[in-house]
Amino acid sequence: MSGESFAGPAAGLKIAVAVKQVPAGASGAVDPLRGYVLRGGARRLNPHDGPAVEAALRLAEIMEARLAAPWAEASGTDARPEPPAGLRPDSRSDSRPEPRQPVGPDLRPEVEVFSMGPPQADETIREVLSLGPARGRHLCDPAFAGADSLATARALAAALELCGPFRAAVCGQFSADGGTGQVGPALAVSLRWPFVGRVSEILEAGPDRLILRQKWADEETTLRVTLPAVLSVLKDAFVPRLPTVRGRLRPKIVTRLGLSDLPRPDPALYGQLGSPTKILASRRPGAPQRVLTRCSPQEAAAALLAARPDVSRTARPATLFAALSAPDLDVRAEPGQAEPGRTAPKRTPPRQSAPSQAGPARPAPAASSGPVSGRPVAAAGRLLVWLTAEGPGLSRSSRRLARQAAALAAEGGLTPWAAWTADGPPDPARLAGLGLSQALIFRLPADRRRRPDVEAAALAEAIERLKPAVALAPADERGREIAPLVAARFQAGLTADCTSLRFAEGLLVQTRPAFGGELLADIVSPEARPQMATVRTTDRPDDESEAAGAEAREGEPGPGGAPPGPPPEIVELTAPDPPPGVEVLSRRPLTPSDELEKARLVVAGGLGLGGPAGFRKAAALAAALGGTLGGTRAAVERGWLPADRQIGLSGRGAAPELLIALGVSGSAQFMAGVGGAKRVAAVNVDPRAPIFAQAQLGLLTDVDELWPALEELLGPLGAADEA
Amino acid sequence: MNRRPESLLEPLGPERRVFLRDESRFEGRADFFAAPSDLDELVAAVQACLKRGLPLTPQGARTGLCGAGVPQGGCLLSLAALNRPWALSEGPDGSLELEVQPGLSLDDLNRDLLRRKLDLAGPPPRPDAAEAFRRGSYFWPPDPGEGAAALGGLFAVNARGPAALRHGSTAAHVRGVKLITADGQLRELRRGRRVFQGARLELPAGGFLELSPRSLGLEPQADLLDALAGGQGMHGVIASLTLALTPRPAAVWALAFFFEREAAAAEFIEAVLAEPPEPLASLDFLDEVSLAQALELKKTASKLRDTPDPPSGSQAAAFVELQADGQEQAEEAAAELMARVEAVGGDPDRSWALTDDETGKMKMFRHAVPEALGCRLDRLKAAGRPGVKLAFDAQAPGRPFGATLAELRAELADSRLTAAVFGHAAGNHLHVNILADDPDQRRRGLELAAVRLERAKASGGELFLEHGVGKIKRELFLACERPERVEALKAFKRAFDPQGWLNPGNVFPDGPLGEEDGS
Structure with a gap:
């Protein structure tokens, strides 16, 4: 997508940044005179959002410099472009934007701050405005209250449509209170823009595209992104500037947007009504x-x-x-009631008592009539788990997650399926003993490995084929990015970073910590399917000795008394093409x-x-x-x-x-x-x-x-x- | 009291080595250790020392910058466990007073004041005082920048800090102390009970001291408390302090202006001092070396990770705190300061402006300067070049700030020395930390210090105005301080501690002080 839809060459060079006001307690509001942490009713800017604002401001600054002196890029190169000041137009490239005159005030890229929240969030928006953004938009309406990440993203997307056009939207990686990290990806899906997470550096920014650096624990990638796009930035990569005196004194413009202002003022889309997930209960651990x-x-x-x-x-x-x-994913134990001295999971019957506000309880999915053979057909009663390949087998944490998923499937009477992407043939022997009945393996060329957008497309295809009741992904760096992209696509409820899963009245009860672990919340998705969750795993060795090898256990009972574990039946598919908009220019491995x-x-x-x-x-x-x-x-x-x-x-x-x-x-x-x-x-x-x-x-x-x-x-x- | 007196003194084993040094990195020694946990234990510990003829050194939180709490033998008396607020009451003028134990940290005090919640170790307050405390919002103004500091330590060095411009020194905010004197008796001293009558002061243990308050650098009719403040544990052991609480300002702003030319920073400071905005509470100066030191610490200190670097190319900075009666007054003052930056050719957009709950960030950056200088000593030590800090502070009132600074610059250049220079605009009160890495630099540094201090004396300025003299500045103090001041301080010390039991080796050489001998 390029800038054709906009009036002038640089008109509408606006960048949106989404911020959230969070309770100060967890991360510390501070005494005005001394700087002491104060708990209480105080609220402040989500600490991950200051860096997002900083990234948005830098984006605007680089774009402005580029409008005066466009950036030239030899096609296909991953070399870091020169800084704007030292740039000369490069006649070799035909893809670069036309040279432009110095930027007039009406063309200067601007940053707009969006925030959804109660009336007092206004104060946080004003604080952000003192850093330099042009104006604030405050989504404030009782109809927006109680939104989960998907409904929040929907409202933000609607507001961006209303106030746009925007060339980019920037988000923080997480919020300090909810900590789902899902609003950014869900916003991108709502807007149908590409999404780039874990941005650690902005290398170049023109009106039509960006060159970004993205940082994972094990590698750094350089990406070219076609605008418009949604970015979420790593907290430590962008140290927020402090307001200047002028910025502090400047008048602040904040517009309030209510439900009736949005393009589709349907209350069922937003707030609690529009949220696929419901909180059953929350408690202190x-x-x-x-x-x-x-x-x-x-x-x-x-x-x-x-x-x-x-x-x-x-x-x-x-x-x-x-x-x-170490707290393990335990599919049966009530969190907060760890049983001291217990060394092996005990089989306890599934809980029968779910709080009555669980919403319209569905009948428990019928127990699967055994492994489905051949190409999957639409059928109820499947649990799909997304895994990570490692050579012809699975990574250690994936093996662990597979076993946990199989045990959970057994509890819920579901058939356990797994899916992953791989660039080589799987070795069935290495997939034995995991309790999986079937696996979908998406083959992809090696140069498309480890791309979250490709993986998200593959997971989405697996969901379309299998129509699972439950879809799980690991709560690791990549899983936390893939799952929200997919959930938003299906408008499904997604609970991030679950520490415990169980079934109650046919619904998956997903338990996750919130407020930095101060609370545990039980969350369900009563209507939307699949019921999605990312699951926290630990990578300590499995209870069964890893060294003994999975093969040796073929025919033995699986974990938690699951049926014996032959290798799963494998269905191989070709991985879907990545969605347009993001191109990987280079990768650099990082040593842990x-x-x-x-x-x-x-x-x-x-x-x-x-x-x-x-x-x-x-x-x-x-x-x-x-x-x-x-x-x-x-x-x-x-x-x-x-x-x-x-x-x-x-x-x-x-x-x-x-x-x-x-x-x-x-x-x-x-x-x-x-x-x-x-x-x-x-x-x-x-x-x-x-x-x-x-x-x-x-x-x-x-x-x-x-x-x-x-x-x-x-x-x-x-x-x-x-x- | 839980423990018998004889069990209060323990031999100081290797696990207590940490108590033998403070923030100055000066290292001491002690044979015994006592850490009383209540007032009775404290009195008993002091008496046990006296009985055994053990000299004792009281110690707070070891955040001192001159080794005043570092013992030189004898017994180390740690007051760190006496760390609770004691009692809340209404003062004679209806204001609120809070009695605290000496080991309570400034951070903990301020946290309690902010929460309006006190965990009093002593008697419950009268209902009217409790109600006033709950209703109002109070703070205690002294703030040297180190929140971990013990309140007893603040009194012992009569700490000032940036906001002394508005609030004066610690002594001005102390209504009373309980002091264990060298005879082992606990004595309650209230402000107003013993003041200098001409050149005569009634002593707590009875008798009179003939000494003019002027000779101690005090105003006529100064209070005994003013003379005891800054005493560095040499006149008695502070068993409690009664603090005067002050209503909190409605708006607090912290501003930093960065200048590409040091001279412009100096001009700005002069202009602000000439006509200070109403809510001005502090006005501090940091030079380029100081900024570089803070940046160095920023590389490793997690608490500074969220603070951006100052604008590049900054040669100096002015840090300002406004304590205003409302946002409007703060805004007006900030706008006025911006105009003054422009007037001296500075760029007001090279600035930080933090308000209310964000101001801690700025203080942390400002405080990173002395902290980084200490870390620098650690690095030198790790590299096999241990050194003793070479720092001094002095006022030079009556001259333009820029002239004082320019003169210092010329002298540093002549001596081929680098120094971190920072300090408070009021009275041209500069702290000079000479980065002396070898004996030759140290020698030249001491010479330069002597010249600077001489000049400060000539201008009528106070030397060693904050942080104390302790152990590390003793040499410089005895060589450079006005002889009549040294003699007056000696006489005052003798009046309280003729045997030299209390903090031996601090300010003066170890042992009883003779009438004449100044060496």
């Missing part, structure tokens, strides 16, 4: 169990190893710590970083480690557990640890699944840096150390004596001690 024990170094060593997220069974002393094992911020396990040392020798041991322990090393400011100040390893307010933030704090007292300064840690295990000799108040596992023992005990279990940890 059960307080994590805290253990503080005075123990021998041997007990402490065993407990620490049991706590790690990827512990192998041999090192798991069953009791002390079972309650602290050792950064503290990303590590799943962090061993943090404090002064209690006694010196550099202790830190060498701690580093070796971190390496042995697949984690990384950090430490307190006091340790850094003593030169025991490099400054870039410092955790805390003046150092880095870490959000691992498990933080092992060794000889760390736990100052407020330090704890501020590990607020995101899911679990804390602390070893300290001082029972009064504040760290114990924050630790789910407190081990009262001397760190110096812990090393020999750990080495007995793990082998030698680094070089011999220095004097």
Whole structure:
């Protein structure tokens, strides 16, 4: 799509940015005088949206520079274009826009802020306007209240149509309260624009196309995107500017848009009425169990190893710590009521009691009459799970998700199907024992691998063919982008990042954390099909030993008592073409970083480690557990640890699944840096150390004596001690 | 009291090493450690030290910048566990007073004030005081920028910080202290009870001190509390402080203006000082080296990750805080400041303007400067070149800000030294942190400091006005401070601590202070 539909060459160079006001509690409203976190009724801009505003403003700035001095691009090149100031028109390219005169004020690209929310959201829009956007649009109507991500996207799309034309819309990646990350993709589908998520850099911006960098955990891609398009940006990639004095003093124009202003003022499209998902109930998760024990170094060593997220069974002393094992997707246990000491999932009957406000309950899907053979036909009672190929088999987390999905299907009386894309032939033996009856494999050329838009198109095709009652995708980076694109296409309800799934009265009850884990919400999609969810998985080894190989288990019962697991029947299809608008110019693999911020396990040392020798041991322990090393400011100040390893307010933030704090007292300064840690295990000799108040596992023992005990279990940890 | 007096003093083992240093990176030593958790324990611990002839060094949150809380032997008395607000009451003039334990941090105090919720360790307040506290919105003005600082520490260095321009120093906001004097007695000292009568002051333990308040740098008829503020634990152990609470301003704005020329920043500061807008609460200066230091810390500090870099090519910045009676007044003042930036040839769009709950971001950036300077010392130490911080601060009133700055620049150039220069516009109060990496630079730095301090004295300015002298500035202080001031401070110290039990080695050399000997 190019700019033909617009009046002038640069008329309508408007960029929309969608922002949300969120409760300040979770992420901190601050004392005006001092900067202290204040909980209460205060609300503020979603912290992911400041970067979106910044990206939109930069987009407008680059476009403006380009209007004066257009950007030339040798076709097909992935070289980074020169910055605007140094650019000369390049006669070799015939695809570039015509050179234009310096931009007049009426042609200057403008940013408009859109926000849907209650009347007080007006304040947040004004705050954003002080950064430079031209005007604000506030979607404010009781008819918009209670919207899920799909209904929100619909309303935003309608508002953009009304106020447009726009060349691009920018969103933050998530909201701090809902955290679904679905509004951006759903907005793109509503507008029928291409979507690019995880944008980390804007390399070029002309009136018709952009060159963007997109960052995944394992690779960085450079994309050319035809406008209009929807972008969602990575929070840390665009540090928001601060308002200038002039910006702060400038008059702010905010227009309020109600239901009757929209092109299709049908209340059934928006707000709670227009939302396919319904919240059944929300509750506080059960307080994590805290253990503080005075123990021998041997007990402490065993407990620490049991706590790690990827512990192998041999090192798991069953009791002390079972309650602290990584939260797994458990299709039956009520979240918040983890049963301490339980080591294997128990089969319990499906819950019969669902709250009565579950909406029109559908009859439970009829149990499938066995695997469907041949080409799939439309039939009820299927559960489809989207997986990720790895060579001729599946990635480890996909294998895990497949088993979990199979067990869930058994509970709901559904037939488990899987689908994925692959660039080579599958090896059926490697797909055995997963509990899957059938699999759709979309073959694609290698150069189309790992494209979310291609995967989304393939998943959509699988859904069209299978008409499943339930469709699941992993809640990983790519799954979180694919699923909303597909859900929006089917106008289906989608629940992001579920930690638990179960069936009640034939409906899939999807449990997810919200407000940064302060609440757990049970969500259902009473009407729309498929019922979609992205599912949080952990990549620790499966309960069955992975090393034994899947083949060996053929014929054995599957997980959770599912039927025996032969390899699934495989249907191979050709992957659909990617939708137009996005072209991959280059890819660059990223080595998984050792950064503290990303590590799943962090061993943090404090002064209690006694010196550099202790830190060498701690580093070796971190390496042995697949984690990384950090430490307190006091340790850094003593030169025991490099400054870039410092955790805390003046150092880095870490959000691992498990933080092992060794000889760390736990100052407020330090704890501020590990607020995101899911679990804390602390070893300290001082029972009064504040760290114990924050630790789910407190081990009262001397760190110096812990090393020999750990080495007995793990082998030698680094070089011999220095004097 | 939970513990017997003899169990309050523990030998200081290696696990307590962290208590032997503070933010100055100065490292000390101690044989014993006591961390009392209530007033009775505190008194008992002090008495136990006296009984055993152990000198003692009181310590707060170790955020000090001159090593005043770092012990030089004897017993380290940590007040960190005495960290609760104690009692709320109405003062004689109807204003609210909050008595706090000395280890309570400024952050915790402000959080409680903001929430209007106090977890009092002492007696419940009278209903009228409790009601007034719930109804009103209060703050306590002193704010040196370090929220982790203990309130006892703030009083001990008589902290000022940027907003001293509007609110003065810590002492002005303290109505009373409970002090454990060198005889082991707990004494309650209220503002107004003991003031200088001419050159005569009644001492808490009885008797009189013949000393003119002028010689201590105080106003005539100054209060005993004013003389004790800034005492750095050398005159007694602070067991509690009674703070005067102040109604919160309706609107708070934090502004930063970045200048491409340092001279323009100086002109702007002069213009603002000449005719300050009504809500002006602080006006601070940061030079290019200081900005670079903050940027360096920004690379690693998670708390600064969400703060953008200052506009590139900035040679200096002016940080302003407005405390206004409403948004309108703040807006008017901001517009006025913008016009002044333009008048000196600056670009007002090279600015940050944060309001109310966002202002913390700016403070964090401003505070990153001293923090980064400490981290720099850590890096040098890690590289095998440990050094002692070389910093001093002095006022130079009565001259244009730009002239003072230009003179300093010339002297730094002559001495071939680099320094981070930042400070408060009022009274040309500059902090100079000399980046001395080797002994030769250090020597030249000390020479330059002596020259600067001499000049400040000549202009009638105060030296070492905030942060204290502690251990690391002792040398410079004894060499450069006015001799009559040194003698007056010695006399004041002798009156409270003739034996030299309290914080030995701080400001003055260890041991009882003789009448004559100044070395």
